[in-house]
Amino acid sequence: MPTNILMPALSPTMEKGNLAKWLVKEGDAVKSGDVLAEIETDKATMEVEAVDEGTVGKIVVPEGTADVPVNELIAILLEEGEDKSALDGAPKAKAAPAPAKADGPKDEPGEEPKAEKPAPRPSEAKRDAAPKPEGKPSANGHDKGERVFASPLARRLAKEAGIELNAISGSGPHGRIVKADVDAARASGGAKTAAPAAAPAGASDEALRKLFPEGSFEEIPHDGMRKTIARRMTEARQTVPQFYVTADCVIDDLLSLREQVNAAAPEKDGKPAWKVSVNDIVVKALGVALARVPAANVTWTEGAMLRHKHADVGVAVALPNNGLITPIIRAVESKTLSAIALEMKDLAARARDRKLKPEEYQGGTTAVSNLGMYGVKDFTAVINPPHSTILAVGGGEKRPVVKGSDIKIATVMSLTLTCDHRAVDGALGATLIAEIKKLIEKPISMLA
Structure with a gap:
């Protein structure tokens, strides 16, 4: 009996996926564990493996x-001894997808329905019967202020x-303006046009x-990741009450520790076994700070607060061709x-x-979201639910600082913590970033 191969759910929240590539073709023999296809979700490309032996009888999608x-159903697998006749009654293969086209106004099929001028309401009849104000009629015969009849599409x-x-003369029944009249006015450029206005939200x-201007831009269709980012960030801004606390950290001791840690790295294949970055130390500081301020290591739910036993820190990674993902340590x-x-x-390489x-x-x-390598001094990051906080990291730069009664030059880095006010109150957020600042400025305490 043929085996149906279905689009798998590659994550608990997956509802749809893109069938990026088939690695087999009809007639190929496969065994359990062979990779059949690559499926793109909004975050990753994953492989689909065969769970049975057989022959690829039909690729449906x-x-x-x-x-x-x-x-x-995306494909059908034939068991040993079965031939194409076993596929009788199986769904037909879908046509290959056509290249995406830019959205635009769709023409209505055929001509617009001819409609008679609606009978005037009593109030309109009285108004129409009253003398119209004198004035010079427009070129198309419509007086200024006179009701203009036009189809909804027009x-x-x-x-x-x-x-x-x-400003348009109608060619439809009783002078009604139809789509062809608008198209003609637009093509001729002779119709009186209103000044362009900014498009409202939701346009x-x-x-x-x-x-x-036409031809001044290139259209790049949204991929699944960009759609998901747009949806989740919009939801976060609309549903999560966010506030921000900022601290400036002197990082000269951090830079010195980083240099010592990297200098102590053993060699592997002629290269250092590791190379610790400033961001790695910030990630560690955030994790230790949450362990010391456990009331901030929480997730908000409508029924209860979830206080976590460990600090699992996502790190924003920029992807080629736009988009980002936050693999978790x-x-x-x-x-x-x-x-x-x-x-x-390892996570960043596989994320890309x-x-x-x-x-x-x-x-x-x-x-953690770090834009310091782009020369950004400070910024605010948007919380990615179910997180209750996110730390935005700016670049380190030489700044004058006051030490005792003297002004000295030090390397300073700005950190901004975004908090979900439902779960992390103002004082708690301030306590957390103060702990992060203490760890950043005295990083040796993280190693104790």
């Missing part, structure tokens, strides 16, 4: 198909194009395109700086190749 629902297209309807894609408070550096190097497993980027109790 072609590679390159986007948004395939979980548990949808009204929408005219609004998007910034064309005033009373259609076509209305937004009209704000920019578990139990940071108990790991050495060298262990954090090695784990972060979209090879992370769901458990390596889902969950976590907090996160």
